[in-house]
Amino acid sequence: MPLFSVPKEVAVGTAMLGVAFATGMLAGKRYPSLVFGTPKSSKSIIGKSSPLWQYILDHSLREHPILKKLRLLTADHPWGKMMVSCDQAQLMANLVKLIKAKKVIEIGVFTGYNTLNMALVLPDNGRVIACDINEDYVKIGKPLWKEAGVEHKIDLRIKPAIQTLDELLASGESETFDFAFIDADKESCNEYYEKCLRLIKKGGIIAIDNVLWGGRVLKPRKDDLATQSIHHLNEKLLRDARVNISMLPMGDGVTLAFKL
Numbered sequence: 082m083p084l085f086s087v088p089k090e091v092a093v094g095t096a097m098l099g100v101a102f103a104t105g106m107l108a109g110k111r112y113p114s115l116v117f118g119t120p121k122s123s124k125s126i127i128g129k130s131s132p133l134w135q136y137i138l139d140h141s142l143r144e145h146p147i148l149k150k151l152r153l154l155t156a157d158h159p160w161g162k163m164m165v166s167c168d169q170a171q172l173m174a175n176l177v178k179l180i181k182a183k184k185v186i187e188i189g190v191f192t193g194y195n196t197l198n199m200a201l202v203l204p205d206n207g208r209v210i211a212c213d214i215n216e217d218y219v220k221i222g223k224p225l226w227k228e229a230g231v232e233h234k235i236d237l238r239i240k241p242a243i244q245t246l247d248e249l250l251a252s253g254e255s256e257t258f259d260f261a262f263i264d265a266d267k268e269s270c271n272e273y274y275e276k277c278l279r280l281i282k283k284g285g286i287i288a289i290d291n292v293l294w295g296g297r298v299l300k301p302r303k304d305d306l307a308t309q310s311i312h313h314l315n316e317k318l319l320r321d322a323r324v325n326i327s328m329l330p331m332g333d334g335v336t337l338a339f340k341l
C-alpha cells in the first residue's frame with residue numbers, strides 16, 4: 082500500500098467539487114475562475130467526464146501503443162487513480178526530449194506508466210532510476226517495459242526513495258541528472274526536492290506532482306501532514322532563488338522547477 086496519509090483516491094475523489102480553481106488559485110485569488118464539469122472520480126482539474134477533457138485528449142494525446150496498453154491495464158487496478166495523468170506524462174516526455182535528457186529519476190513508480198513514458202524517449206544509453214517500495218505494483222508494468230524494448234534503460238530500485246537518492250549522492254552522481262519526477266509519499270516531498278536538486282544539473286528540471294492535492298492546499302488542516310508538507314513546499318518554491326518555477330493546473334497540479 083502507498084504511504085499516503087490521505088489516499089490519493091480520497092483526496093482526488095473529494096477534490097474539486099465540480100469546480101476548477103485553476104486561474105484563480107494561480108493568481109492567489111480565493112474564487113473559482115473556471116468551471117469545467119464534475120470530476121467526481123478524476124485526478125484531473127478538468128473532470129474526466131467533461132467533454133473538454135475528451136477534447137484535450139483527442140487533440141493532443143500521442144500515446145505509444147504499449148504506453149496506452151499500460152494505462153488501460155492500470156486503470157482497472159483498485160489504486161488505478163494513482164497513475165499520473167496521460168497529458169501530464171506527455172508534457173514530461175516532451176520536456177525530457179527538449180532538454181536531451183540522458184539520466185532521469187522517477188520517485189514513485191506505481192505500475193510504471195511514467196517510467197515507461199520517459200524510457201521511450203530517452204536515447205538508447207539513457208537511464209531511468211525508478212524508485213518505489215512496492216514491487217507488486219511495479220510487477221504489473223514490468224512486462225510492458227520489456228515489450229516496448231526499453232527495459233534496459235530502467236534501473237528499478239525497490240527501497241525507500243530517500244535511501245536510493247542518498248546512495249546516488251554518495252556514489253558521486255551529484256549534478257549528473259537531467260530530470261526528476263517526484264510522485265511518492267507527500268510527507269517527504271521536501272526531502273525529495275532537496276536531494277533531487279543536488280542530483281540535477283544546472284538547466285535540469287524537477288517536476289513535482291499533486292501540488293494542488295485535490296484543492297486541500299487552500300486550507301491545510303493542522304493534522305493533515307501530507308497537505309501541510311505540499312503547502313510548505315509550494316510556499317518555499319515561490320521564493321527559492323535556486324530555481325525558476327511554473328505551477329500548472331494539469332492533473333492534480335504539477336510544479337516544474339528549472340534549476341538555475
Ligand SMILES: C[S@@+](CC[C@H](N)C(=O)[O-])C[C@H]1O[C@@H](n2cnc3c(N)ncnc32)[C@H](O)[C@@H]1O
Nearest residue numbers: 164165189190191195213214215241242265266
Ligand atoms: C502516485 S503513485 C506513482 C505514480 C507513477 N508516478 C505513475 O506514473 O503512474 C505513488 C507511488 O509511490 C510509492 N511510494 C510511496 N512511498 C514511497 C517511498 N517512501 N519510497 C518510494 N516509493 C514510495 C508507492 O508505492 C506508489 O507506487
